[in-house]
Amino acid sequence: MKLLLLFVILILSTCDSLRVDENELKVLKTEIRVNSPLDSYKSPAEIPAVSQRSVPFNETTDFWGLIFLDGKPISDEEKEKYIQNSFWVYNSDTLLGDRAKIKFTEAQSEQIFFYAIDALNDTLKDTVRIYANKALNIKVIEPIHNDLTIDPCGTDPLTISWILEGLDTWETPLIKLFAGLHPDSTRLIGETSANKIKLKLNNFCAENKSVGVYWFLEAIAMSNMFNTSLDIVWTPMYYFQTKQPHSNKSVLPLKYRVFRGKASKGNWLKAINTTIDSSIYISPSDSLMILDYLPPGDWIFIAGDSLHLDYKPDSVRLVLEPGVVYIDTVILNLKDSIAPRVILDSTFFESLRFRIFDGGAGIDIEDIEIEPKNKFYFEFNDSISDSHNLYITLEAKEKLYEDSLYFIGTDLAGNLIPQCKWYVKYNPKLSVAGPFCHSDN
Numbered sequence: 497m498k499l500l501l502l503f504v505i506l507i508l509s510t511c512d513s514l515r516v517d518e519n520e521l522k523v524l525k526t527e528i529r530v531n532s533p534l535d536s537y538k539s540p541a542e543i544p545a546v547s548q549r550s551v552p553f554n555e556t557t558d559f560w561g562l563i564f565l566d567g568k569p570i571s572d573e574e575k576e577k578y579i580q581n582s583f584w585v586y587n588s589d590t591l592l593g594d595r596a597k598i599k600f601t602e603a604q605s606e607q608i609f610f611y612a613i614d615a616l617n618d619t620l621k622d623t624v625r626i627y628a629n630k631a632l633n634i635k636v637i638e639p640i641h642n643d644l645t646i647d648p649c650g651t652d653p654l655t656i657s658w659i660l661e662g663l664d665t666w667e668t669p670l671i672k673l674f675a676g677l678h679p680d681s682t683r684l685i686g687e688t689s690a691n692k693i694k695l696k697l698n699n700f701c702a703e704n705k706s707v708g709v710y711w712f713l714e715a716i717a718m719s720n721m722f723n724t725s726l727d728i729v730w731t732p733m734y735y736f737q738t739k740q741p742h743s744n745k746s747v748l749p750l751k752y753r754v755f756r757g758k759a760s761k762g763n764w765l766k767a768i769n770t771t772i773d774s775s776i777y778i779s780p781s782d783s784l785m786i787l788d789y790l791p792p793g794d795w796i797f798i799a800g801d802s803l804h805l806d807y808k809p810d811s812v813r814l815v816l817e818p819g820v821v822y823i824d825t826v827i828l829n830l831k832d833s834i835a836p837r838v839i840l841d842s843t844f845f846e847s848l849r850f851r852i853f854d855g856g857a858g859i860d861i862e863d864i865e866i867e868p869k870n871k872f873y874f875e876f877n878d879s880i881s882d883s884h885n886l887y888i889t890l891e892a893k894e895k896l897y898e899d900s901l902y903f904i905g906t907d908l909a910g911n912l913i914p915q916c917k918w919y920v921k922y923n924p925k926l927s928v929a930g931p932f933c934h935s936d937n
Contacts, residue, residue, distance in 0.1 A: 523566050524578060526620040528610050531558040541569045546624065548719065550726035553600045553628035559584065561594040561610035561622070582612040600628030605666050627719070630662040632727040634671075634715040636734065643736040644820040649701030654736075657692035660715055667717040667726055675700070675711035679733055682710055697738065706747075706821040708737040739819035745789035746816040749825040752783055752799040754807070754857075762803025763830070768796045784825070792818040799828035804884075806834040806856025832856025832909035838916060838931065846926055847891040850903075857908035859886045864905035864913075866890070898923065 529543040530551070540560040551557045561582055563570050570578065575594075584591040586598065586608045600606065605627050612620040637657045639646065646654060660669055669689050676682035677700055686693055701707050711734050717727040740747070752763060765778040765785070771793030778785070795816055800809035807830040814826065834856060841851040852859055864886070890901075900917045918930035 524614060524620060525564050526610055526612050526622045527562050527564060528608065528622045528624045529560040529562060530624060530626070531560075548625040548627065548722060548724070550627045550629050550717075551600065553603050553630060556597050556599045557626075559596040559598060559608065559610070559624075561596075561612065563594075563612060563620075578615055580613045580615060580617070582610070585609040585611065600626070602628070603630045603664050604628050605664075625721075627664070627666060627726050629664055629667070629717065629727050632660070632662040632715060632717050632729045634713055634729055634731055635659045635661070636713065636731055639734075639736050641732075641734045641736075642824065644739075644822055645817050646697075646736050646738045648738050648740070648819070649697045649707060653694040653696045655692055656695055656711070656713075658713060658731075660691065662727075663717060666720050668720055670716040670718050670725075672714040672716070673711065674714065675709055677707070677709065679710045682712065685711075701738070706738050706740045706819075708735060708821075708823065710735050735823070737821055737823060739817075740821060744792055744818035746792060746819065747821045748787045748790060748814075748816065749822065750785050750787055750797060750828070751825050752810075752828040752830060754783075754801075754830045760801060760803050762801045764800055764802055765828075766798045766800075768798070770794045770796060790816055792816050797826065797828065799830060801830055804832070804856050806832045806854065808833060832907065833911065835911040836905075836907045836913050838903050838913060840918065840928060840930070841887065843926065843928060847889055848920070848926065848928060849887060849889045852886040852888065852903070852913070853884055854886075854907045855884055856911075858884075859905075859907050861886065863907075864888070864903060867902055867904060868899065901928075 527545045529540045529545060530549040531540075531543065532549070532551075540562060543560075561584070563575055563579055565574065565578065581592070582594045584593075584596045586606055591598075594610075594612070598608070605625065607623055608626055609621065609623050614620060635658060637659060638655065656673065658671070660671070663669055670687060671689070671691075671693065672687040673685045673693050673695065674682040675685045675695060685695060685699075695709075695711070697707070697709070700709050713731045715729050715731075716725045718724070719726050750765070752765065754763075763783075767776040767778070767787065767790070769775070769791060772791065793816060794813070796811055796813050798809055798811040801807040810828040810830060812826055812828060816822075832854075834854075836852050836854040836859060839851045839853060841849045843849075852864065866888070898921045899919075901920050902915070902917045903913050905913050915934035916931035917933075918928050919932070921927050921929075
């Protein structure tokens with residue numbers, strides 16, 4: 497940068513000689529400021545001055561040419577006093593003014609110049625090297641996330657490889673590997689400029705145990721001219737787990753989930769190994785089970801409920817690798833998709849008793865309505881209900897009555913009671929015909 501010393505020449509009234517008053521010495525200089533996302537909340541004067549800056553290509557970048565007087569930015573009013581005009585020069589183009597908006601439509605390295613002509617026709621200048629970078633991106637090739645087939649500790653180091661995209665000709669890659677036994681305790685393991693690195697598992701292993709490792713990569717685009725970074729990206733957090741040492745048996749967490757209902761003593765689980773034609777029948781005591789030491793092969797896991805037959809059994813098929821400790825829980829869903837059934841249980845002289853049967857999630861009294869409401873007294877006989885049945889006794893309010901009767905409601909799984917009607921006649925005694933369901937029409 498060129499520094500211009502402005503001397504205020506005082507003409508002394510008492511003689512013809514000239515002298516400089518040191519107290520009137522002024523220093524003018526220019527500085528370029530370039531915006532960045534991290535500086536978006538700052539004023540131009542608060543943005544640090546840099547000799548080079550990395551910006552994304554194909555996006556508009558703001559440049560400010562600031563004038564400083566004795567180290568302090570001057571106001572627009574003061575600028576008119578000291579500066580005649582200012583302009584920018586880049587790539588043979590010229591832009592007037594102290595602010596420029598420039599869009600780099602391709603990845604390139606470009607020198608940007610800012611000039612200011614002061615009141616004495618001297619030129620102030622500053623420059624900044626701009627790197628319009630392609631977006632840096634790193635894609636992991638191996639191992640895949642949640643890889644559970646990593647050889648046990650004590651074997652050869654694990655190779656981690658990747659593809660780096662968006663590196664420009666003026667950039668050199670620097671890849672850093674971070675790893676640890678917990679996402680919050682990863683540490684720097686090594687760095688390279690290549691597209692792969694070796695991870696020694698002995699640093700994490702416990703004797704005769706499988707071990708899970710969290711890891712990620714940090715990719716930095718370093719300037720070839722300056723020892724600074726121009727761009728930096730990170731991979732997501734990855735995870736892998738080694739096989740169990742000295743064993744080809746697998747461990748699998750398995751959970752069955754009852755959809756809108758409660759687990760019962762009738763829940764069962766069957767595991768079938770189709771590779772060796774064997775099966776395991778389990779009566780689970782808890783909805784979450786850890787199945788240890790499963791032989792490798794093609795497995796089918798099936799869950800059901802022997803006491804609630806409205807629950808449709810669910811199944812999943814998995815190929816278990818030798819010695820793998822699986823971390824993702826396999827979930828089997830037991831879902832009741834069968835509607836409750838309304839049955840006329842008995843008829844008395846002045847009352848009717850209905851039974852609402854549900855072999856799945858069950859029925860709540862609060863979810864049942866009877867129409868028409870004003871024709872019957874009714875009560876729910878909880879004393880004789882069970883896990884599948886809800887009994888309702890209806891007593892006619894008046895004789896010489898003839899009308900239709902129907903139930904509205906759902907079971908706990910949300911299945912609607914079918915649209916069925918019973919025709920009730922009370923003349924001279926109570927009788928009923930039905931049900932006549934909507935599908936019977």
